[in-house]
Amino acid sequence: MMLTCSRPKILYAVLAALIVSGLSLPGRFVQTANAQQRSVRERLVERASQITGDDFPVYVKTERGAHVFARSEPRREVLDAIDDGLTELFNIARRHGYRARLDYSEYFVFIARPDRTKDSAGAYSPDIAIPAAQYAGSVYDQGGYIYAAGMVMAYNPCAFIIAEHEHDLARITSVVRYEGEHLILYHNDRSLYERTADHSRGGGHPILQ
């Protein structure tokens, strides 16, 4: 497992203590680490709820350790699709020599209620509506909002929102990989991140081949 500087310091202390002593920890250390993790999660859930208008009562981890928040218990296949997207992303990132944020546990994924399930051409496309902001007046603008397959929500820790899918779970894998590209670039290649973060100026995904 890779540790990065964005983790709460107490977590290092706890891990170091575990590795060095192999003994059980005094209760207060564990409580402090748990409390810090909990407050990070609470802040993220609050933000995701503000953006989507959804509640996220369910918290689960994927088999590989990514954090997932959802409105209802996600199917195993959905969690696997998220892991697959991160695996693809990490493999591509390694090929580019990137080293930061290549651990599943550093990612927080919110699965929101889709605001539409079909695109303008009628194809299955569960998307979330978000304020148009810099996309106002662009081809994406639907009248003050745009539809997005995914949206980066936070960079520290890495968090993004995707929509619930009934089928076509391969699309989840793609969306995870694509939203993850912004996060990987933010932490590994800031100038490429700056050039590619805003799709209203052109350019889409994949950014990294």
Ligand SMILES: [Zn+2]
């Ligand atoms: Zn993007």
